[in-house]
Amino acid sequence: MTRRLSLLVNITGAGNHPGAWALPGRAPDAYVDPDHHLRVARTAERGALDGVFLADIPALHGDIGRGPGQALEPSMLLTYLAAATERIGVVFTGSTTFNEPYNLARRVLSIDHASRGRAGWNAVATFFPGAARNFGLGTVLDPDTRYRRAEEFIGLVHRLWDSWEDGALIADTDGARFADPGRIHAADHTGEFFDVAGPLNVPRSPQGRPVTVQAGASPPGVALAGRFAEAVYTPLLDREAARDYRARLAGQARRYGREVSGIRLLPGLTPVIGSTEAEARARFAALEAGVHQDAQQLARVARTLGLDPATTDPEAPLTEAQLSGPPPDRLPTGFFRTHAEIARREGLSLAGLAARTIGGHRSVVGTPERIADDITGWWSAGLVDGFTLLPDALPDGLDTFVDHVVPILRERGVFRHGYTGTTLRDHLGLPVPPSSYEPSGEKGATAR
Amino acid sequence: MTRRLSLLVNITGAGNHPGAWALPGRAPDAYVDPDHHLRVARTAERGALDGVFLADIPALHGDIGRGPGQALEPSMLLTYLAAATERIGVVFTGSTTFNEPYNLARRVLSIDHASRGRAGWNAVATFFPGAARNFGLGTVLDPDTRYRRAEEFIGLVHRLWDSWEDGALIADTDGARFADPGRIHAADHTGEFFDVAGPLNVPRSPQGRPVTVQAGASPPGVALAGRFAEAVYTPLLDREAARDYRARLAGQARRYGREVSGIRLLPGLTPVIGSTEAEARARFAALEAGVHQDAQQLARVARTLGLDPATTDPEAPLTEAQLSGPPPDRLPTGFFRTHAEIARREGLSLAGLAARTIGGHRSVVGTPERIADDITGWWSAGLVDGFTLLPDALPDGLDTFVDHVVPILRERGVFRHGYTGTTLRDHLGLPVPPSSYEPSGEKGATAR
Numbered sequence: 001m002t003r004r005l006s007l008l009v010n011i012t013g014a015g016n017h018p019g020a021w022a023l024p025g026r027a028p029d030a031y032v033d034p035d036h037h038l039r040v041a042r043t044a045e046r047g048a049l050d051g052v053f054l055a056d057i058p059a060l061h062g063d064i065g066r067g068p069g070q071a072l073e074p075s076m077l078l079t080y081l082a083a084a085t086e087r088i089g090v091v092f093t094g095s096t097t098f099n100e101p102y103n104l105a106r107r108v109l110s111i112d113h114a115s116r117g118r119a120g121w122n123a124v125a126t127f128f129p130g131a132a133r134n135f136g137l138g139t140v141l142d143p144d145t146r147y148r149r150a151e152e153f154i155g156l157v158h159r160l161w162d163s164w165e166d167g168a169l170i171a172d173t174d175g176a177r178f179a180d181p182g183r184i185h186a187a188d189h190t191g192e193f194f195d196v197a198g199p200l201n202v203p204r205s206p207q208g209r210p211v212t213v214q215a216g217a218s219p220p221g222v223a224l225a226g227r228f229a230e231a232v233y234t235p236l237l238d239r240e241a242a243r244d245y246r247a248r249l250a251g252q253a254r255r256y257g258r259e260v261s262g263i264r265l266l267p268g269l270t271p272v273i274g275s276t277e278a279e280a281r282a283r284f285a286a287l288e289a290g291v292h293q294d295a296q297q298l299a300r301v302a303r304t305l306g307l308d309p310a311t312t313d314p315e316a317p318l319t320e321a322q323l324s325g326p327p328p329d330r331l332p333t334g335f336f337r338t339h340a341e342i343a344r345r346e347g348l349s350l351a352g353l354a355a356r357t358i359g360g361h362r363s364v365v366g367t368p369e370r371i372a373d374d375i376t377g378w379w380s381a382g383l384v385d386g387f388t389l390l391p392d393a394l395p396d397g398l399d400t401f402v403d404h405v406v407p408i409l410r411e412r413g414v415f416r417h418g419y420t421g422t423t424l425r426d427h428l429g430l431p432v433p434p435s436s437y438e439p440s441g442e443k444g445a446t447a448r
Numbered sequence: 449m450t451r452r453l454s455l456l457v458n459i460t461g462a463g464n465h466p467g468a469w470a471l472p473g474r475a476p477d478a479y480v481d482p483d484h485h486l487r488v489a490r491t492a493e494r495g496a497l498d499g500v501f502l503a504d505i506p507a508l509h510g511d512i513g514r515g516p517g518q519a520l521e522p523s524m525l526l527t528y529l530a531a532a533t534e535r536i537g538v539v540f541t542g543s544t545t546f547n548e549p550y551n552l553a554r555r556v557l558s559i560d561h562a563s564r565g566r567a568g569w570n571a572v573a574t575f576f577p578g579a580a581r582n583f584g585l586g587t588v589l590d591p592d593t594r595y596r597r598a599e600e601f602i603g604l605v606h607r608l609w610d611s612w613e614d615g616a617l618i619a620d621t622d623g624a625r626f627a628d629p630g631r632i633h634a635a636d637h638t639g640e641f642f643d644v645a646g647p648l649n650v651p652r653s654p655q656g657r658p659v660t661v662q663a664g665a666s667p668p669g670v671a672l673a674g675r676f677a678e679a680v681y682t683p684l685l686d687r688e689a690a691r692d693y694r695a696r697l698a699g700q701a702r703r704y705g706r707e708v709s710g711i712r713l714l715p716g717l718t719p720v721i722g723s724t725e726a727e728a729r730a731r732f733a734a735l736e737a738g739v740h741q742d743a744q745q746l747a748r749v750a751r752t753l754g755l756d757p758a759t760t761d762p763e764a765p766l767t768e769a770q771l772s773g774p775p776p777d778r779l780p781t782g783f784f785r786t787h788a789e790i791a792r793r794e795g796l797s798l799a800g801l802a803a804r805t806i807g808g809h810r811s812v813v814g815t816p817e818r819i820a821d822d823i824t825g826w827w828s829a830g831l832v833d834g835f836t837l838l839p840d841a842l843p844d845g846l847d848t849f850v851d852h853v854v855p856i857l858r859e860r861g862v863f864r865h866g867y868t869g870t871t872l873r874d875h876l877g878l879p880v881p882p883s884s885y886e887p888s889g890e891k892g893a894t895a896r
Binding site: 021022024028029032033034057058059060061064065066067068069070071072073075076077079080082083084098099100102103106107110111113114130133134135136138163169170171173176177178179180181184194195196197198199200201202203290291292295 | 469470472476477480481482505506507508509512513514515516517518519520521523524525527528530531532546547548550551554555558559561562578581582583584586611617618619621624625626627628629632642643644645646647648649650651738739740743
């Protein structure tokens with residue numbers, strides 16, 4: 001099988017730049033308008049992208065006074081998008097900290113049936129304090145506990161997804177036998193965090209299992225990805241960071257008898273596109289101009305590093321003292337780590353960092369050719385399998401990408417001209433996993 | 449406002465009769481096929497019915513060897529249906545025992561936004577032992593505990609739905625102010641079961657709040673309905689039972705300063721329709737013939753009463769000893785109660801009971817005229833506000849109802865010719881509730 005370039009698009013409401021909502025002519029409620037999201041999903045499908053992706057934080061997070069945040073529950077919104085599209089994959093973020101495995105396993109598998117095999121689940125060990133307080137936790141669980149819970153959760157979900165053997169549904173009208181209970185398996189799981197009998201009441205997925213995605217960049221996040229992930233979404237701000245991340249992921253995968261080649265590495269990328277370099281820079285400036293300075297890139301980057309923007313010289317190279325943490329407690333440590341790394345490596349100032357990242361992810365400002373060069377450069381070097389796009393503003397940021405960047409990628413022979421399969425696994429080039437109940441299958445959760 | 453007849457349709461997979469899956473020409477996987485459900489929803493919309501309804505049990509419940517059970521997660525399936533319909537309401541069942549209030553509040557409100565104000569939530573205090581074992585509970589919580597939890601849960605959900613005042617979203621691009629945090633309220637809830645800070649990250653519903661439905665018939669279920677429900681779905685097997693239930697509901701509503709006229713009473717009804725009485729009886733016989741005798745009505749009714757079908761004379765009037773319980777532990781007590789009541793009142797045998805109910809709900813076997821007479825009779829007598837239809841087999845059972853019964857109801861002037869509004873509240877004739885943060889509003893959960 002030839003190696004392929006994969007592209008997801010993370011639909012970040014009004015767009016990934018915090019100023020997107022304030023661009024002229026935007027509907028302020030776009031971020032809670034399902035049809036705004038649908039328009040984006042249909043554009044992505046027109047471009048034959050692999051899938052749409054929805055991040056999530058189950059809380060009113062960030063400064064709602066300055067711009068929109070997470071709102072519509074992503075599994076519902078994704079189902080809405082799946083119902084009105086035909087081929088594109090749909091991946092939603094579901095927390096292993098704030099869900100019950102039985103409910104979550106069932107929701108993902110239900111989307112998979114509803115979408116005829118196009119669903120993926122991005123498993124995250126959410127830690128935001130604001131979220132914890134919505135779930136009876138006065139404080140955030142420590143990382144070890146959250147990741148032990150995530151590990152048990154994902155393994156159990158995989159096992160629940162496998163509850164029904166293929167062919168368990170007999171529908172023998174002569175013998176009045178509907179299903180063969182002997183081929184529907186209880187999980188009988190008893191672990192540190194969960195006691196779940198099962199079986200799941202939903203037959204196995206049209207694509208074997210929904211695709212498992214992982215998004216944590218901290219060491220336990222990478223370990224989790226090495227064990228379970230089939231695709232990874234993470235901020236990687238330069239090639240050195242990508243090389244390093246891929247090596248860490250490969251090491252963790254080997255611990256579980258897996259190959260990193262079976263995991264699609266799809267870091268975030270925010271293209272800011274103009275038909276000339278000057279136009280692209282003007283678009284970036286317009287995005288920055290529309291928001292309060294608290295929401296501008298300089299302030300955001302300072303906060304990511306745990307620095308006070310008011311007292312940090314934006315033009316001076318950041319010092320080791322400034323880059324040594326501790327990480328702020330309201331952002332994933334992966335964001336802190338990646339920003340500090342490239343600032344250190346390249347001797348960047350706050351302003352230098354701000355020009356290189358939007359919303360915590362790598363940004364490229366330029367013409368369609370420049371964006372295409374960047375994508376093909378990283379991909380050809382074997383650093384990544386593709387990208388999770390976070391367009392600067394929506395829907396136009398993705399329109400431009402699909403109309404002007406995708407054709408260049410196709411001309412260069414690195415991206416498909418249309419879908420060749422029907423499932424998200426087909427798009428990503430991932431195999432159908434054997435069931436836990438076949439000898440070759442991953443056992444998922446520990447059986448009692 | 450004139451009184452109106454309301455009709456929901458509970459989409460019970462292949463149909464409410466356990467033999468529906470085995471009728472000739474059926475796809476056995478219809479119960480997990482979203483497009484089967486969509487076909488039913490579109491038929492209901494063609495008939496201008498108020499809404500589709502999905503029940504739920506989060507477990508592989510019942511005898512899967514004999515027929516299909518609950519499968520696709522109802523909030524996902526409902527979203528799928530909402531995306532592909534325009535006007536019909538969508539109501540799903542969500543357990544207050546096996547969910548987190550923040551997640552559930554957000555899911556329902558997200559469907560409400562996605563459907564532009566057509567969502568309702570059927571709050572149930574699920575107790576099935578099989579479900580409890582999927583959520584870390586070795587045994588079922590006692591009814592008091594489950595209903596105290598349900599009461600706290602629903603009040604808290606209402607308060608979370610009200611987090612955003614109307615107009616909190618400012619979108620002032622000049623001042624770079626997106627929303628007014630002072631008009632977005634934390635729930636700050638601390639109760640016996642839940643500690644939830646809030647606010648919800650989803651703005652208020654297009655219909656004020658999603659419609660709250662309640663389905664329990666036990667005394668604490670009726671109390672819960674009296675306090676919170678705007679519509680009630682329950683088995684009522686004869687007029688006497690309906691009169692009694694309505695009186696109990698009115699009494700409970702008054703305890704909370706509410707009027708029963710503000711609650712739509714919509715008991716279950718399974719029509720088995722033929723163009724002649726003989727044809728209708730033949731359809732019923734075909735349904736019974738297709739299933740193993742364990743799944744036939746006689747066995748089901750016996751189980752509902754906690755009796756052994758093998759040792760109970762099907763033709764002998766049931767005795768007080770047989771009707772005195774205890775209720776079997778795998779069915780809601782409301783089902784036991786309603787069956788025992790009419791058997792006692794009418795001196796019915798098992799066979800007599802079996803002919804009167806399907807799947808625990810009242811059944812009428814006959815011509816479209818007879819079905820229409822039954823519906824208008826109950827409605828005109830003021831016993832009920834309408835019905836939750838559970839067609840015997842799908843999709844044809846609803847096709848026949850919409851094509852042949854609805855026109856009669858329209859001729860008689862008791863049912864609408866088309867939708868007159870856009871939201872589920874419009875269809876049901878329910879007012880938009882004031883927010884908890886307005887002086888007249890229900891306070892929902894107790895503030896700290």
